Amino acid sequence: MDFSSYKLDGFYDELFESPNSPHPGARVLLEKLGELSKDELQKRHQAAELALMNMGITFNVYGSEAGVEKIFPFDIIPRIVSHTDWTYIEKGLVQRIQALNLFLCDIYADQKILKDGIIPRYVIDTAKEFLKPCVDLSPPRGLWCHISGIDLVRDKDGQFYILEDNLRCPSGVSYVLENREVLKRIFPEVFEASHVRHVDDYPAQLLNTLRSLSPPHVTSPTVVLLTPGIYNSAYFEHAFLAQQMGIELVEGRDLVVTDGTVAMRTTRGFQRIDVIYRRIDADFIDPKVFRPDSMLGVPGLMEAYKKGQVAIANAPGTGIADDKVVYAYVPQIIKYYLNEDILLPNVPTYVCWDDKQREHVLENLDTLVVKAANESGGYGMLIGVNSTRAEREDFANRITQNPRNYIAQPTIALSRSPILVDDHFEGRHVDLRPYVLCNGEDTYVLPGGLTRVALKKGSLVVNSSQGGGSKDTWVLYDSDDPFVPYRHLSQTH
């Protein structure tokens, strides 16, 4: 199947430089795809869907007949990131996470950044995700955020921008690993010929990161993953990661705090726990400290955490960095703590609590994208260019009534990547979520990431809750480095 009729429509394309002329890194892929017939490609697409179905990588369809499950939509044409682009992304992410960790340390302690007037105190005082019980906590190694997923987008000119920080419980990494698994099965020959960096090291890196948080005297720490349970939409990922790391997958009801330490109920009595990888929002982890109605957490957990009896990743309180108003200040945060200029720029952002900026936003609602400060998943959002008058009026109202809760950004013409639509290819908008691990000494960026794709024609919303799917993301080795592509060696055997 060829791409001769594939149109770029003026967008930046992840596989093509110009019509019929692929980026250097995409040439092998497109050549190999060209050798496959329509039928063959369709067949492989079905094989991929069947594999995902059999793996049970499904979600329940709400509001439909009981027991109806669907796979998360997956497009088989990978998205490719060149070595040069990746090196740049990696540097930018490491810088950002380092700065945000310093910010978290400061904001829950001395708040120097407020005293020095870099961020207005008002922003923090009114932040929903600034958790008062976390003030003066001192997480192990002074590190708050160990695991993050940062959303990147690319504009018309190919420039990468940071769209959103996810420092609470970012999900999606299991799809990165499973998508790769599926693609290796269905496109072995294409995969073989491209020099793709592998992603399967992630669980081992994650486990190392988690183990590094345990108290120094514990030689063989017990690490667990805390999940809300099987009805959570990310449960598949929780189980997958626990399985890959060989650690216990626990629910709140499996845990108990006795004598100031956290233990799990086992068939042989209670067993002490040293590190918890939480996949539950901080609000829910301890009904004694946060939401008293939470059934998912463990009463007394925060007390044990404060006393250093257990480590939690990410530390409760990291959500303040996800606040979209705080996001607007990240360039200043990087400058303040690292004395560096931001490498991967933010999307220009208007904060609506500022009178002047709000005025501009209200006058330009038809061209801007408005977002609520603490929503995610594509909710609480207005895309001006696609909106009706009534929707704009609704948002104007909301902004006026609660300006602190809204930001606005210019509409980015998100880059596109081809997807298979029946018997031909069409371009669809994509974003990219790389995953970053910090253990205090090193920062590891998984060479890959989740490429989310808006499957609906023309749509700019890539979230799975809004009709988005995913693609495998191929980060390529440096083609000039003779040592890297191991496959050259094996081919001479």
Next chain:
Amino acid sequence: MLSRAAESIYWMSRYLERAENVARFIEVNCHLMLDLPVEAKGQWEPLVLTTGDQHLFYENYATDNQANVIDFLTFSPVNPNSILSCLQNARENARSIREIISTEMWEQINKFYLQVQNIDKPQAQDAPHTYFTDIIMASHLFTGIQRNTMSHNEAWQFAQLGRALERADKTSRILDVKYFFLLPEGDDVGTLYDNIQWSALLKSTTALEMYRKQFGPIEPHNVINFLILNREFPRAIRYCLFEANQSLHTISGTPEGSFQNPSEQVLGRLLAELDYTSIDEIITRGLHEYLDAFQTRLNQIDNAVFETFFTISPSTSTA
């Protein structure tokens, strides 16, 4: 291991075993009907009795014909013991211990569930043999995968324990029900018709061939002996309890022949009784009475396992 996870794998295993047994009952009965004289073809009710869900059945169906019974036992969502319900439960349990079982096990249980969910019901009714054999084979495939892809660790032993107890339960139930229906027809004893019935009973537990190797001709006394007291056949009650007992002792580390918790005590005692019981004693006492008492004892074991391993509260803390 986590108590919750131990309970989940125990039930995952029980539900799968249950589904397989129901499929075999149906498959064998369909065959049996082909061999029976026309006037005796109404024998579908005993299948419902075997599962103990007769009240639920008559609440939902007017008559106990083949189509209704197969529907109830295979697809019915209101029947918690239908094959589909069992697989759904087994799968939900497996889902909650995804990190304990191997990926291969998960994929097989998942495929198995989808396979039954997607069965074309009218076709299954028309050609039951193919469909129910496929279900039985899917279950065998799962047990093989479990044996060969998962460490034979504590979790695995809980799965074995669940399966063995479920099997013992099912063999005792089918024996009880079939015996009840087989015996009263005094005139038929020793006839071809009688033989067919007893063979069907053995087939329901895949025991016919192994029985013949040991005893040769079909003889009710020997059939009962084989299904209750045999030490080598994997679906014989004695064998199942022996396996359950081994798993239990591997889990706890208590030497066999002694006990340290209530589950070991009740199971060990029942096993010892079986070891020193003769078939004549069982018949003299009355098979139905014997099996009834046996069922009660099995329930006690299940409760004891629950108390010993699955519920622990901070008051018993050793931490």
